[in-house]
Amino acid sequence: MTVVGFLNLTWPTFANGLALGGVYALMAVGIGLVFGVLRLVNFAYGQLIMAGGFALAYGAQWGLPNWVSILFCFGVVLALSALLDQLVFRPLRTHSPAVMLVATFAVAFLLQNVALLAFGPLGKSAGSLALLNQPWDIGGVFVKKIAVISVATAAGCLALLQLLLTRTPVGLHMRAAAMDFQTARLLGMRANRVIGGAVLVSGVFAAVAAVMLSVQEITVTWTFGLQDTIYVLAGVVLGGLNRPVPATLGGFAIGFASGILGGALPSSQSQYLPSFLFAAVIVVLLVRPNGLFTRGGGAVERV
Amino acid sequence: MSALRRLPELVGPAALVVACALLGSGVSGSLQPYFLDTLVKVSIVVALYVFIGNSGVLSFGHISFVALGAWTAGVLTMERSAKPAIMPGLAHFLLVTNVGNVPSLALAAGVGAVAALVVGLPLMRLSGLAAGIATFGVLEIVNNVLTYDQSIGPGENAFSSVPQTTGIWQAAVGALICVAVAFVYQRSRFGRMLRATREDPAAAAAAGISIYRQRLLAFTVSGGLAGFAGGLYIHLLSLQAGSLYLDLTFITLAMLVVGGSASLLGAVVGALAVSGLDSFFSAATNGVDLLGWHLTVPVGTAEIVVGTLMALVLVLRPSGLTGGRELSLPRRRRRAGAPSAPEPAA
Numbered sequence: 001m002t003v004v005g006f007l008n009l010t011w012p013t014f015a016n017g018l019a020l021g022g023v024y025a026l027m028a029v030g031i032g033l034v035f036g037v038l039r040l041v042n043f044a045y046g047q048l049i050m051a052g053g054f055a056l057a058y059g060a061q062w063g064l065p066n067w068v069s070i071l072f073c074f075g076v077v078l079a080l081s082a083l084l085d086q087l088v089f090r091p092l093r094t095h096s097p098a099v100m101l102v103a104t105f106a107v108a109f110l111l112q113n114v115a116l117l118a119f120g121p122l123g124k125s126a127g128s129l130a131l132l133n134q135p136w137d138i139g140g141v142f143v144k145k146i147a148v149i150s151v152a153t154a155a156g157c158l159a160l161l162q163l164l165l166t167r168t169p170v171g172l173h174m175r176a177a178a179m180d181f182q183t184a185r186l187l188g189m190r191a192n193r194v195i196g197g198a199v200l201v202s203g204v205f206a207a208v209a210a211v212m213l214s215v216q217e218i219t220v221t222w223t224f225g226l227q228d229t230i231y232v233l234a235g236v237v238l239g240g241l242n243r244p245v246p247a248t249l250g251g252f253a254i255g256f257a258s259g260i261l262g263g264a265l266p267s268s269q270s271q272y273l274p275s276f277l278f279a280a281v282i283v284v285l286l287v288r289p290n291g292l293f294t295r296g297g298g299a300v301e302r303v
Numbered sequence: 304m305s306a307l308r309r310l311p312e313l314v315g316p317a318a319l320v321v322a323c324a325l326l327g328s329g330v331s332g333s334l335q336p337y338f339l340d341t342l343v344k345v346s347i348v349v350a351l352y353v354f355i356g357n358s359g360v361l362s363f364g365h366i367s368f369v370a371l372g373a374w375t376a377g378v379l380t381m382e383r384s385a386k387p388a389i390m391p392g393l394a395h396f397l398l399v400t401n402v403g404n405v406p407s408l409a410l411a412a413g414v415g416a417v418a419a420l421v422v423g424l425p426l427m428r429l430s431g432l433a434a435g436i437a438t439f440g441v442l443e444i445v446n447n448v449l450t451y452d453q454s455i456g457p458g459e460n461a462f463s464s465v466p467q468t469t470g471i472w473q474a475a476v477g478a479l480i481c482v483a484v485a486f487v488y489q490r491s492r493f494g495r496m497l498r499a500t501r502e503d504p505a506a507a508a509a510a511g512i513s514i515y516r517q518r519l520l521a522f523t524v525s526g527g528l529a530g531f532a533g534g535l536y537i538h539l540l541s542l543q544a545g546s547l548y549l550d551l552t553f554i555t556l557a558m559l560v561v562g563g564s565a566s567l568l569g570a571v572v573g574a575l576a577v578s579g580l581d582s583f584f585s586a587a588t589n590g591v592d593l594l595g596w597h598l599t600v601p602v603g604t605a606e607i608v609v610g611t612l613m614a615l616v617l618v619l620r621p622s623g624l625t626g627g628r629e630l631s632l633p634r635r636r637r638r639a640g641a642p643s644a645p646e647p648a649a
Binding site for chain 1 (some may be wrong): 440592602606
């Protein structure tokens with residue numbers, strides 16, 4: 001069943017695009033939340049996902065039930081997030097965004113190479129959830145289970161986050177911190193608690209993304225999550241880094257676009273997919289430097 | 304007088320390069336490749352410094368100019384008879400054109416500068432994170448095209464059979480050329496104007512400096528040096544597109560940051576220090592003898608050490624080992640009453 005003739009776009013491809021868009025949207029939220037309170041672009045986000053992937057792979061190797069593996073994955077990712085916050089983000093809090101970006105760049109390579117050293121160049125297989133790759137028959141269209149689950153989980157997580165941000169004191173503090181950190185602090189917001197909270201929520205989203213990605217890409221290697229993070233960063237800046245909703249939309253857009261084009265283009269063209277996507281990102285940035293989904297002039301970030 | 308006082312700014316980094324070259328020509332043949340590699344890295348880091356250091360704007364895209372320079376020099380110097388085997392899909396024009404060593408380096412620099420100019424024309428309007436991501440996009444696009452386009456190079460395969468003309472002499476002279484160009488640029492009025500925009504964009508703009516034009520000029524000069532360094536690199540190693548990508552971006556940025564990105568001395572010191580560590584641990588993956596101990600470390604140790612060092616420097620001393628200072632003679636006290644403008648802080 002073809003939706004758009006010339007692209008060879010089918011419903012399963014469309015569903016896969018939605019699924020990748022959903023996972024990227026979660027990652028975008030994770031990156032955007034930390035940016036909101038810390039003005040820090042976390043390049044090492046992909047390595048949190050990598051750590052989660054390895055946790056799942058070990059869970060599968062030890063023969064743990066799936067729910068225990070997933071809990072283990074959450075535990076590892078959250079512990080690593082908290083560690084990063086303590087060791088790297090906290091000392092760098094007062095530095096310029098450029099210094100912080102380069103520092104997380106360094107952390108990303110550090111963690112990657114630790115993984116290379118510990119788990120070898122071939123990586124590990126996280127196959128226990130692979131049965132989710134089987135298709136469901138939805139009205140004559142076969143769609144991978146994971147595609148449906150990804151979209152549903154992403155929507156659920158985003159709804160929960162929205163509740164957290166708008167209906168709880170912690171959420172109020174986070175939004176205040178994102179708007180004006182100094183003033184919020186003067187008014188009695190506890191900086192460490194709010195930043196810690198944002199980092200942990202961002203870690204939860206990384207763990208969810210790790211579970212979703214490891215189903216689609218069963219072999220977890222030391223570069224797991226790296227390319228995805230680069231795409232999501234581009235998407236987040238594309239959408240507008242300053243606000244959670246535009247950032248999420250940007251992440252979704254780039255995941256959806258790469259999922260759909262990757263499936264629909266012939267391979268002689270899809271190998272140039274990164275070029276197309278990044279060319280589009282650059283063009284959008286030139287036209288709207290503050291992001292596609294934001295409303296006019298925000299303050300200029302000096303990096 | 305002022306010119307003489309500023310001389311250490313050039314002589315210091317140049318002396319470090321010469322010392323590294325002399326050391327490299329003295330060691331045994333098996334160690335020499337590390338010194339050659341270090342000298343090429345110095346060239347790349349100085350190229351990065353010309354833009355990042357003087358403008359204070361981060362760029363993740365410079366390695367793409369290194370890659371373009373390497374591709375240019377490699378394609379044009381490979382023997383005509385060797386080309387079809389290594390680059391089966393090569394365009395006819397590139398297949399039949401051959402140039403010598405020095406012209407290939409000049410062309411590499413030219414291609415790097417033109418590419419930087421073309422990319423910079425739109426991109427230098429951006430600042431902040433948008434600029435960071437956009438330059439990252441340039442790196443992705445160039446790497447993607449070089450990896451898959453077989454009409455301009457070997458595609459995914461290694462660039463073998465390029466004449467290996469980068470010996471210790473060429474590597475040292477190349478690095479010295481980069482240092483000299485960087486010095487001349489930063490002492491020129493253009494370099495000073497760009498540094499003014501780095502310190503205070505609003506004040507510099509109010510003084511009539513076009514931030515866009517100054518950044519574009521520095522980006523072009525820096526892209527030219529990066530292309531030149533890429534030419535040196537391809538004449539040293541048979542590179543492939545994947546080796547001119549994220550890892551090289553990371554290690555060269557680490558060098559610049561560790562040394563201190565705001566000074567030429569910092570760029571050279573950082574390149575030498577990090578390269579020294581990196582070389583040592585890379586050599587140690589095959590085993591080295593150190594003070595009677597035989598040391599063997601697993602693959603990846605070098606990256607871990609460099610990554611840790613970079614993170615530590617950023618946390619503890621964000622302006623780098625040199626603190627962004629140049630080498631200068633101790634300042635003599637002025638005679639009282641002599642009219643003098645206050646010197647800007649180095």
